[in-house]
Amino acid sequence: MSGHSTYQPQSAFMKWMESRLPIGGLIHSSFVAYPTPRNLNYWWTFGGILSFMLAVQIVTGIVLAMHYTPHETLAFNSVETIMRDVNYGWLLRYLHSNGASMFFIAVYIHMFRGMYYGSYKAPREVLWILGVILYLLMMATGFLGYTLPWGQMSFWGATVITNFFSAFPGIGEPLVTWLWGGYAVGNPTLNRFFSLHYLLPFVIAGVVVLHVWALHVVGQNNPTGIEPKGDRDTVPFTPYATLKDSFFIAAFCLMFAWFVFYTPNYLGHADNYIPANPAVTPQHIVPEWYYLPFYAILRAIPNKLLGVLALFGSIIILAFLPWLDTSKVRSARYRPLYRQFFWVFFAVCIGLGWLGAKPAEGGYVLAARVLTTYYFAHFIIILPLLGIFEKTKPLPNSISESVLKEGVPIGAPAPAPSPAAKV
Amino acid sequence: MTLHRTFCALATAAALSIATAPAFAAETPQPPRQAWSFSGPFGKYDQAQLQRGFKVYKEVCSSCHAMSLVSFRNLAEPGGLGYSAGQAQAIATGYQIKDGPNDSGDMFERPGRLADRFPSPFPNDNAARAANGGTVPPDFSVLAKARTYERGFPTFVFDIFTQYQEQGPDYIHALLMGYEEAPQGFALPEGAHYNKYFPGHAIAMPPPISDGQVTYEDGSPETIDQYGKDISAFMMWAAEPHMIQRKRLGLQVMLFLLLLTGLLYFTKKKVWSSVEGHA
Numbered sequence: 001m002s003g004h005s006t007y008q009p010q011s012a013f014m015k016w017m018e019s020r021l022p023i024g025g026l027i028h029s030s031f032v033a034y035p036t037p038r039n040l041n042y043w044w045t046f047g048g049i050l051s052f053m054l055a056v057q058i059v060t061g062i063v064l065a066m067h068y069t070p071h072e073t074l075a076f077n078s079v080e081t082i083m084r085d086v087n088y089g090w091l092l093r094y095l096h097s098n099g100a101s102m103f104f105i106a107v108y109i110h111m112f113r114g115m116y117y118g119s120y121k122a123p124r125e126v127l128w129i130l131g132v133i134l135y136l137l138m139m140a141t142g143f144l145g146y147t148l149p150w151g152q153m154s155f156w157g158a159t160v161i162t163n164f165f166s167a168f169p170g171i172g173e174p175l176v177t178w179l180w181g182g183y184a185v186g187n188p189t190l191n192r193f194f195s196l197h198y199l200l201p202f203v204i205a206g207v208v209v210l211h212v213w214a215l216h217v218v219g220q221n222n223p224t225g226i227e228p229k230g231d232r233d234t235v236p237f238t239p240y241a242t243l244k245d246s247f248f249i250a251a252f253c254l255m256f257a258w259f260v261f262y263t264p265n266y267l268g269h270a271d272n273y274i275p276a277n278p279a280v281t282p283q284h285i286v287p288e289w290y291y292l293p294f295y296a297i298l299r300a301i302p303n304k305l306l307g308v309l310a311l312f313g314s315i316i317i318l319a320f321l322p323w324l325d326t327s328k329v330r331s332a333r334y335r336p337l338y339r340q341f342f343w344v345f346f347a348v349c350i351g352l353g354w355l356g357a358k359p360a361e362g363g364y365v366l367a368a369r370v371l372t373t374y375y376f377a378h379f380i381i382i383l384p385l386l387g388i389f390e391k392t393k394p395l396p397n398s399i400s401e402s403v404l405k406e407g408v409p410i411g412a413p414a415p416a417p418s419p420a421a422k423v
Numbered sequence: 424m425t426l427h428r429t430f431c432a433l434a435t436a437a438a439l440s441i442a443t444a445p446a447f448a449a450e451t452p453q454p455p456r457q458a459w460s461f462s463g464p465f466g467k468y469d470q471a472q473l474q475r476g477f478k479v480y481k482e483v484c485s486s487c488h489a490m491s492l493v494s495f496r497n498l499a500e501p502g503g504l505g506y507s508a509g510q511a512q513a514i515a516t517g518y519q520i521k522d523g524p525n526d527s528g529d530m531f532e533r534p535g536r537l538a539d540r541f542p543s544p545f546p547n548d549n550a551a552r553a554a555n556g557g558t559v560p561p562d563f564s565v566l567a568k569a570r571t572y573e574r575g576f577p578t579f580v581f582d583i584f585t586q587y588q589e590q591g592p593d594y595i596h597a598l599l600m601g602y603e604e605a606p607q608g609f610a611l612p613e614g615a616h617y618n619k620y621f622p623g624h625a626i627a628m629p630p631p632i633s634d635g636q637v638t639y640e641d642g643s644p645e646t647i648d649q650y651g652k653d654i655s656a657f658m659m660w661a662a663e664p665h666m667i668q669r670k671r672l673g674l675q676v677m678l679f680l681l682l683l684t685g686l687l688y689f690t691k692k693k694v695w696s697s698v699e700g701h702a
Binding site: 038077080083084090091094235239240243244246247250251253254257258260261262263264265266270271273274283400403404 | 497566570571664677680690694700
């Protein structure tokens with residue numbers, strides 16, 4: 001991508017530095033001069049929100065780890081010590097536990113935005129696949145973290161999820177024993193989960209660097225789905241995108257703070273305030289809300305092994321999205337049929353989430369089967385066929401043409417004619 | 424797209440709300456909602472109520488239920504019962520705490536100090552189980568957050584906005600009020616008691632308190648209803664001693680974020696106004 005300007009170090013120190021390690025130039029070209037399509041709407045601010053949330057989770061997590069004890073007889077009470085006796089420990093812990101939920105809200109919006117506007121299509125396949133890897137890492141990290149308070153849901157959630165691996169024929173049982181470090185979820189499990197929970201966020205941070213790197217090679221997609229054709233179609237990242245992102249990060253924090261300060265246990269489960277007890281199984285073992293759609297898919301299938309494969313398949317299939325969607329047109333704006341199927345798919349995901357929280361019995365199982373079938377059909381049947389049969393709308397010639405002709409870019413109140421300012 | 428966005432927002436809210444999962448059997452009636460002084464964004468604990476609740480705990484509940492995570496010093500902390508350090512010290516002195524080993528290697532008992540935690544009624548779980556018909560009476564420390572009931576759709580969505588989160592105290596109050604004769608044909612296991620609000624209805628705990636059992640000095644009614652409200656409020660404090668501090672800080676944070684968001688919005692608007700086609 002061509003930049004709007006090149007970096008000119010101002011101070012003597014930065015000049016000296018630039019000829020040795022051009023980090024100033026890297027930051028300048030990545031976050032200042034980087035050309036970003038001028039028509040991005042607020043759905044594009046969630047990448048920034050996710051980076052912000054990752055930072056929040058790492059910072060609060062590091063401090064929490066200073067006070068937490070990963071031992072089966074001490075973990076629950078060490079979390080309570082944080083809540084009661086550590087200065088602002090309640091704030092750190094509620095920020096961290098609700099932060100995980102906010103992280104997932106943001107990532108789901110980010111992913112659905114990518115699907116709506118076809119952001120996974122060439123040349124952004126690697127960018128998208130790195131995103132799927134990030135999502136998988138997030139799921140693993142979230143699961144490991146939920147185990148650490150060592151409440152009833154922590155313990156039984158860990159038992160149910162790790163038991164997935166016992167479904168694999170032959171290697172299943174020894175594999176699960178190896179994962180647990182024993183013959184049941186216990187102290188060795190908690191210790192390694194804590195270790196991995198501390199490790200994975202830094203792996204995430206590393207893959208985020210790759211994700212942003214890939215993004216800066218291919219450039220951002222935009223609501224029209226057509227590539228920018230020169231400087232007229234773009235604005236520099238700073239101040240335009242930085243301010244827009246900052247505004248929405250602050251707005252997002254309002255929601256975050258609402259949960260942290262006013263309903264901090266809403267997104268959790270009351271049973272997790274009961275210390276883990278291997279002798280008592282909770283009436284309903286329910287994972288955190290962000291896994292519920294996948295939990296519904298798992299339970300929809302009567303065979304355990306097939307259920308586990310469907311669960312993993314439902315995530316892995318996302319990596320193949322760039323090739324399953326055969327349409328040449330990226331954005332749903334110009335794909336009238338895809339647009340409708342997108343919203344049906346969205347509703348199916350919400351429906352699966354709702355079913356994941358319900359007991360696996362009667363009509364709920366039937367509904368979960370229907371929706372699971374649709375979930376996979378969306379990728380395997382609907383998307384490939386749509387690309388062949390769908391009659392798409394004509395694309396605008398350029399981003400600036402679409403902005404100036406349609407007048408109202410999403411997120412802006414009204415078009416105000418102003419003298420063209422070339423930046 | 425606006426319609427889509429509205430739909431999307433609603434659906435996200437719905438997805439969020441699925442978090443509250445069914446915890447109890449469907450045929451159990453919902454506990455009636457009580458008016459709590461600590462509910463809502465400006466809620467505060469009622470000091471007199473917490474002190475009454477503590478009296479109920481001390482005189483009745485503590486003979487079976489531990490409260491092992493709460494210290495005597497907590498009684499004097501701001502936002503809670505409102506005792507002075509001297510009063511809390513006096514309360515602590517009234518308890519005998521097992522300490523040791525001393526220099527000759529023996530365990531000994533001494534009067535409580537502010538730093539001590541409330542002593543548990545039983546030396547271990549097995550002793551508790553043996554004395555209570557095979558069931559360990561749950562520890563009170565976080566019990567008010569460990570009990571809930573299913574809110575159902577769409578109520579659980581509204582709960583985000585109304586900030587209703589007093590399921591625990593509502594349930595505990597209802598439980599104390601919910602003892603009644605088992606209906607015809609209900610097979611009550613031996614040693615169990617019928618309770619309308621307990622999941623499965625067969626509860627091991629006998630009716631723990633009766634009218635007039637605890638004497639109130641402030642003229643509050645000495646009824647199970649009032650005892651239930653007071654002990655539930657006290658248990659909520661025990662489970663969440665920093666709630667008042669949290670809500671107060673929350674208001675400051677919300678006001679700051681509102682201002683910041685507003686300023687960033689207008690800054691963004693101003694900067695983008697020079698871009699053709701953007702307002």
